[in-house]
Amino acid sequence: MTSMNMIQALNSAMDCLLDRDPNVVIMGEDVGYFGGVFRATAGLQQKYGRQRVFDTPIAEGGIVATAIGMGVNGLRPIAEIQFSDYIYPAIDQIVSEAARLRYRSGGEYYAPITIRSPCGGGIFGGQTHSQSPEGIFTHVSGLTTVMPSNPYDAKGLLIAAVESNDPVLFFEPKRIYNGPFDGDPNKPAEDWSRHEGGDVPEEYYSLPLRQAAIVREGADLTVITYGTMVHVSRAAVERSGFDAEIIDLRTLVPLDIETITKSVHKTGRCVVVHEATRTGGFGAEILSQIQEDCFWDLEAPIERVTGWDTPYPHAFEWEYFPGQERVLTAIEKVMGA
Amino acid sequence: MTSMNMIQALNSAMDCLLDRDPNVVIMGEDVGYFGGVFRATAGLQQKYGRQRVFDTPIAEGGIVATAIGMGVNGLRPIAEIQFSDYIYPAIDQIVSEAARLRYRSGGEYYAPITIRSPCGGGIFGGQTHSQSPEGIFTHVSGLTTVMPSNPYDAKGLLIAAVESNDPVLFFEPKRIYNGPFDGDPNKPAEDWSRHEGGDVPEEYYSLPLRQAAIVREGADLTVITYGTMVHVSRAAVERSGFDAEIIDLRTLVPLDIETITKSVHKTGRCVVVHEATRTGGFGAEILSQIQEDCFWDLEAPIERVTGWDTPYPHAFEWEYFPGQERVLTAIEKVMGA
């Protein structure tokens, strides 16, 4: 067991994958010699050669398209989209092609590709380096959408994603690359070494997709979240004094609704938290499924805590970000009811 | 008052717009000389000239991009995307550009463009001529998303959309171009002449965006829907024998939540119906907002009736389509509770 930050864990996952399977290749803008703008692929080209870890033209659509073609020819490409804000040019290839290929070809062809992309705010990246676009992809059947909240999960889930024969969108909350973040930008930065999720084996392992994790057991209410907001929610729960069960979805779609309903059945109260824009975000789907499956268990309206319905504003980053206060308010509202 | 089908009403709307405002231009694949694959622009190039109604290259992203540029130079382009299944190549220009331009430029620039696109199934178009992708756009702040359910609304709303200074996505349920459709493909096709929504003035008028319509008043439950499903819901309501209030959203985002909550406050029971894929569809947002605003009014779980979480399958069109039976089952479930 070593202590790794999330970048190191992702790098280690890719290292294991490249080592085990000659069909794994890594491609993306600046991922080759340089090792990626967030250094996730640092050293991998040097170790495995130019043919296995290479730079691509700045054409997100072309990256995904060629990755699909490679996948059809037996490779397992890991494509990096430099920021998830730049995934839009690739949506046609993701939605019309990767997601639908197995279905439309009667199972003859499929796209075993993994798209890694840093998402979320908290680094003063403004509206084009801060987005959380997962809610666009969770509406598309055929896609698996993953977002880890710590290095250990990141490594295990990335390995599972690459080994999956379905296309996987793997969103990485960049704010927690270097350490957990509880939503308070004024506190000194923590690193992963003191967090259990920072203990990451050097060797190969994988974690199942489609399985949520209960990161804190509790009886009073259920907080459902993923990514950076797992840590923010934890901190808010501590402050609240309530005994909340916190569920880290890890895989958003296909959703592990059973873990959720089991918890809500027990608690009867629920807060859903994500950083993405509110309207039409994945929180609405979570809320809806709970409402449908657990209506009679509910003792209060489910609350959503989310980013506002605006682009991510540079100077108002911390007013936009759904921090502890907002989660806390929601918890109190749900408990007060 | 003339009787018009929806294509004629849309054509009439564009005719009025071209006539009143020299800044209105129409562009898209096959919209010029030919008048569009659904004939929505038939005769308009002949009447207003090639410069005002013209064919474009097959490049949805280029169509929207150049429309934005034209909008910045004072025009009001109406861009047709031939099928909404082909809107994905344009998503970057819609989401990163049109939707964000006013915000990012501090209000200096904006994109007064309207994107018309036929959507929905029911014509054996298979997975690439049947999609209802509105749920992707309703997650994007800055966009207005409209879907009319009859010719009268279509004309009035299209005129309002084009006159809006915000970018508008105008989805047209192609199954009801020629007549209302109650979800039963085996009944002889109706035309619009016997439907009140088929009475369309020849002259200019507009209907307000952001306003839902109550298409049937009722006290037992609220059915919230839009597009083709308004007619299917109506038929199901008739069959159910319950006194349902049916709300036709017309504009999805910004949502007229007040009309909805007022109704649910009264009825306490609610069914949300759309044709799009279930997971992460706009129904989840509607359900969530009702749950948030009307929790204490609810006497039963809100039911969603939607397309399945699969691509739109060609031969199983009518098993996929959320027809009367499925709406009826949901109504009965909600009322039986």
Place this chain on the structure above:
Amino acid sequence: MPRRNAPELFIPEPRLRPGDKPDFSNLDIPPVGVLDKPDEMVDFTEIPEHARSMIRVLDDDHKAKGAWDPHLDPETLRGGLRNMLKTRVYDERMHKMQRQGKMSFYMKCTGEEAVAVAQATALRPSDMLFATYRQQGLLITRGHSMLDMMCHCLSNSRDYCKGRQMPIFYTWREGNYFSISGSVGTQFSQAVGWAMAAAYKGQDDIACTWVGDGTTAEADFHYALTFAAVYRAPVILNVVNNQWAISSFQGIAGGISATFANRGRGYGLPGLRVDGNDFLAVYAATQWAADRARRGGGATLIEHYTYRADAHSTSDDPSKYRPRKEWEAWPLGDPIERLKNHLIVLGEWSEEQHEQLRKELEEEVAALFREAESYGTLHTGPRPDINLMFEDVYEEMPLNLRRQRQQVGV
């Protein structure tokens, strides 16, 4: 070429519209044999004329001429003729059956048969094909089961697309033929990825892909050319310039500013412009590009100059936007007639044999269609199992789909 002098938005317009008399006298068709055949590894800068002029082999007197004559043996030529004719007969039957309501939709490739058939003949069976809906000749030439093709189009109980796809969106993994997409252009860039993987793996196979003239405007065309140039991918990139994209003539895709073959040159790829109705020219250009790719020379862009003889699809009515019978005036003729006449001139074929072949094929195809129908049509007879609606969305069906399947009661 001085253009307009007053600022006014230029909108390209075809010379002729319905009511006008078909007339192609303005077309500049270079004579046969003007272009040399360079070594496959030539630098693209050295062959600008090959993208501007036209590679042609079959002359007006039906003889093969010039450096690009591939010198095919009569057996191969007759095979090509047979496959083109079979493709046309198949199209005719399917079109007719669509009109009778047996299927929802159909698309013919009439007049363009040489492109797919000659290319499939020139390539190896292990080369991977990423086609559009207008290269059914590839499947027929590679020997795909026509019964399977029909059953797919009928969306019946034997449809290998399991009822999920509209007609004509074939797939055939065993035949190294990629699943056709309903979104135009997407396969073009995917093919480049496939080819990159082939190079990565040290495979000797290449990829071959097609788009229409209209579809060159899509992003995937640009991605394909960019990635192919950067990584020197072993792929043949074909533009089938049949002059029309539904109702838009090729000028709306930029075809009057420069040839489509020329697009490749912009990226540093050789462009070959070929008489697309000349079986021998298409064969030769394909062979050249395939050899180049296999020798490590990277991609070639081939423009096939042809004409869409019939409607875009069964949903289209071309009399609304172009002169009737324009095809009859098309100066490059009918690819089937041209190869037939060549074989006759060679003494290797006759009108009688041709008629006989046509009859045979018609009977064969009609019989197959009857058999196909026995497995159901879109609206009658056996259907695909409804469970299939929920399968293959993922490799393993998730809970939401299992629940939804239950609701359908299966």
Place this chain on the structure above:
Amino acid sequence: MPRRNAPELFIPEPRLRPGDKPDFSNLDIPPVGVLDKPDEMVDFTEIPEHARSMIRVLDDDHKAKGAWDPHLDPETLRGGLRNMLKTRVYDERMHKMQRQGKMSFYMKCTGEEAVAVAQATALRPSDMLFATYRQQGLLITRGHSMLDMMCHCLSNSRDYCKGRQMPIFYTWREGNYFSISGSVGTQFSQAVGWAMAAAYKGQDDIACTWVGDGTTAEADFHYALTFAAVYRAPVILNVVNNQWAISSFQGIAGGISATFANRGRGYGLPGLRVDGNDFLAVYAATQWAADRARRGGGATLIEHYTYRADAHSTSDDPSKYRPRKEWEAWPLGDPIERLKNHLIVLGEWSEEQHEQLRKELEEEVAALFREAESYGTLHTGPRPDINLMFEDVYEEMPLNLRRQRQQVGV
């Protein structure tokens, strides 16, 4: 050009990496004056060399030579020099202030000042500019308030982007300068739409737009060239080839397969390849393309051959991927030095005047920065009104945003 003979995936790689000695001896820089200056309305087919070779005016002896010499008067030259120097001084100050934490991010254009400054000088003020983040020289040349530029970068209470944008994403409607996007390339195709509208309206103004070498791979580049060619839009399409896209050298964008100027020719647009560090050459090429566009000749693609002298942005460290001090070896030199020396040779400028000017500009810029700071910086002092977070999402604020604004308590 025979390439590889064994199938192996080719991955382009720059010749030199960190640790290597800078060396551009392999670069083929054509001498000054080799290219003629054709009439603006020439057909693109007649000027292939202009896309392959290089338009250059300033020679090693600092004299202007050849057909492309725009014969500018000394006043204009001194104005250009001043604007280039001001741009550099501005960049230096802002970069330093970013390092001190006054703003979150900054991007310099060091070494590329001639592109924006010469082009803004050659264009009319009413021509519309769709720039990238690396053409701040346009704003400076057009006389945009530098205080405004600074306040924007500081995201302070006077930021006209209202705190919503990262630094350097300027907008200036009054100056006919379009809001810069954080997504690369999107403006390129929008500019073509603007130009189409200009033609539609009979405006005499043209659009001018820029992308970097790396960004040519994006779809918008292709859309722009396609639409510009089809509709003959009055637009100048510039590719600033500064050799690098963050850490990727131009070969990853296809720059070693063919020049970027050549891309235009594929679509039927003239391509001009210009020494981007030569103020006079950039001016002349721009003037030529602008005249062509205004006369109805449509779009021109100009490739500016230059070198990104500094890091990509304040988040980047180029010593990780290219030799240190490579810029010092760049054979086309520093655009400011070159124009300065030209003016000195003309007897219109001196080293002393230059030093004096630099000092003045430094003081002016430093003073402005102090003033800008008084309106706040990202982390200290006055901030934009928080209500602005919810405004301008729509023209009229919808209910959901009004409710959310209330939750923020404003």
